[in-house]
Amino acid sequence: MKVDLLIIGAGAAGLSAALGAWEAGCRSILIADRRSHPGGILEQCIHHGFGADLTGPEYAAMLFSQIQKTGAELRMETEVLSISPSREAVLSSGAGLERVRFSHLILAAGCRERPLGALNITGTRPDGVCTAGQAQEMMNLHDRDPGERILILGSGDLGMIVARRCVLRGKQVIAILEQAERCTGLAKNYHSCVEAHSIPLWTRTTVTELHGEPRLTGVTVRELDSGAERFVPCDTLLLATGLIPEQTLVSNLGTPPWLHLVGNCNRVHDLVDSAAHEARIIGSEIIKKA
Numbered sequence: 001m002k003v004d005l006l007i008i009g010a011g012a013a014g015l016s017a018a019l020g021a022w023e024a025g026c027r028s029i030l031i032a033d034r035r036s037h038p039g040g041i042l043e044q045c046i047h048h049g050f051g052a053d054l055t056g057p058e059y060a061a062m063l064f065s066q067i068q069k070t071g072a073e074l075r076m077e078t079e080v081l082s083i084s085p086s087r088e089a090v091l092s093s094g095a096g097l098e099r100v101r102f103s104h105l106i107l108a109a110g111c112r113e114r115p116l117g118a119l120n121i122t123g124t125r126p127d128g129v130c131t132a133g134q135a136q137e138m139m140n141l142h143d144r145d146p147g148e149r150i151l152i153l154g155s156g157d158l159g160m161i162v163a164r165r166c167v168l169r170g171k172q173v174i175a176i177l178e179q180a181e182r183c184t185g186l187a188k189n190y191h192s193c194v195e196a197h198s199i200p201l202w203t204r205t206t207v208t209e210l211h212g213e214p215r216l217t218g219v220t221v222r223e224l225d226s227g228a229e230r231f232v233p234c235d236t237l238l239l240a241t242g243l244i245p246e247q248t249l250v251s252n253l254g255t256p257p258w259l260h261l262v263g264n265c266n267r268v269h270d271l272v273d274s275a276a277h278e279a280r281i282i283g284s285e286i287i288k289k290a
């Protein structure tokens with residue numbers, strides 16, 4: 001198969017890039033995504049605050065309805081395994097492997113969360129420790145709780161939003177821990193999540209050690225200014241310690257003129273409108289220049 005434009009990722013950025021390219025006149029667009037529904041991370045973000053105060057799934061549905069009016073082909077449950085310098089991608093789906101040749105490639109693969117292994121935390125490796133995004137998916141898509149007595153490491157937007165979600169599900173959020181002097185996420189999320197639900201925010205603190213086996217029983221918390229440490233009992237630690245643009249697929253390709261990165265795989269966007277707007281412009285410009 002050969003297409004003018006292959007887009008990897010059907011999140012807000014990938015769908016917006018396709019809309020931009022279609023409006024600019026591109027009539028051969030294939031969007032591939034490994035998930036079963038379009039929207040990417042939006043699917044698990046059931047809170048309001050996307051675009052004109054939509055929920056994440058509502059925002060995804062709005063983009064999807066626009067895509068359906070175009071002739072862009074959307075293939076879900078289709079993972080892109082590799083990209084070659086000769087402009088060929090290998091796609092894997094239930095139908096098997098397929099090679100797709102393309103003129104332009106837009107990578108809209110989103111970002112990944114920094115895992116426990118990348119942090120300087122010693123001790124046991126018990127159940128009850130996961131990333132904030134995994135906990136969000138657990139609660140919002142599978143109606144399961146990550147735990148009962150919860151500490152959250154990191155006060156960015158994801159940490160604060162997941163803290164509120166835990167409280168709304170009746171869980172005790174003991175505190176959000178933050179190594180900086182103040183919360184690092186958007187002010188609107190601080191007000192609506194932390195302040196509004198009286199969630200303690202411990203600044204200039206971090207977690208240095210995990211305790212418990214097989215389940216977490218507590219963590220060692222260090223005050224960064226004094227160096228003092230104390231044991232804090234909890235059964236769950238959620239890691240909201242940073243999002244890393246997902247560029248693995250193209251890391252060996254250099255910067256060929258046919259390759260374009262949009263959305264969170266280019267740089268992490270706090271607001272979906274920003275990711276969508278940038279992607280739409282890039283989608284239209286690469287076709288105009290071609």
Ligand SMILES: Cc1cc2nc3c(=O)[nH]c(=O)nc-3n(C[C@H](O)[C@H](O)[C@H](O)COP(=O)(O)OP(=O)(O)OC[C@H]3O[C@@H](n4cnc5c(N)ncnc54)[C@H](O)[C@@H]3O)c2cc1C
Binds near residue numbers: 011081270
């Ligand atoms: C927890 C959280 C809360 C947020 N809250 C808000 C908010 O309140 N308001 C707001 O405006 N913005 C919010 N944002 C920001 C906004 O949602 C994101 O910036 C935006 O949705 C990112 O879109 P994206 O398309 O770049 O990435 P994603 O949505 O992550 O999409 C990437 C897609 O690429 C696919 N993919 C990756 N690799 C492959 C591969 N090899 N093959 C096939 N498919 C692949 C993935 O399956 C995924 O569907 C929030 C973000 C997060 C994480």
